[in-house]
Amino acid sequence: MATSFLHAQRQITLNATPDEVWQRIGDFNGLHLWHPAVSASQLLAGSNNQAGAERLLTLGNGATIHERLLEHSDSQRLYRYGIIESPLPARDYQSLLRVEPAADGKTLVTWQAEFVADGASDDEALAVVEGIYADGLDQLRQLFAS
Template sequence: MSNAYASVELQASAEQVWQLIGGFDSLPDWLPFIPQSGLSEGGRVRTLKSVGGDVIIERLLDFSESQRSYTYTILQGPAPVRDYQSTLRVQAQGRGSKVEWFGSFTPENISEAEAQAMFEGIYKDGLAALKQAMEG
């Protein structure tokens, strides 16, 4: 099992950040490389479309409003991994907040280092876009 992690500190409160990113269907609101998202199965499954046209289907595994976090798995997508599970979490930090995005997965047909670099890049780019959306 491999892991990837990224975090960002924001000047916005944890409540403000969670308001933007806390919905399982909210990726298009802050993540430019995912312009489309649709929910099914009572909001537990999201179908995403990337700017490149890839379709990614993910299932919500755990959601906590009080902890400002959710965990999901990829059911279908182009990533060369299996057993993918990821968490997006917002924590209060002083007057601002810290957002963490991390996951675990088993690489398939690529090295562990390549898989880790791929997901760390996705997480870092996504959190940089979030910082831009929150702070301008």
């Protein structure tokens, strides 16, 4: 039986410049500084913002997510990462966080992933991942509200 990848994506337009937004969210080991579900981030291996770096995210409920950085580009304002181990209902998970210019000096933030549902239906797995993205992007909206 073929395994099909699911595609999750959320976007938000912020009233800030791309550089301001990237400065806030472009640090691979800094997710805890802006995502409300993440209480801590610890670099386990490699150098921060260098491919191969690994972080351990601790969530508010004590659960942890172990991730590896696959690509990081300040010039393109993006990073890609994969999950090594997590309680999420997903496997073969790879994600992209990107910051791009939008109209009127604003900024478009896109957070997307491809993964296979694991331990949940496709719809349930998508809802979990997209919920995580929505919570983070809603927090960014508040941080950049003017």
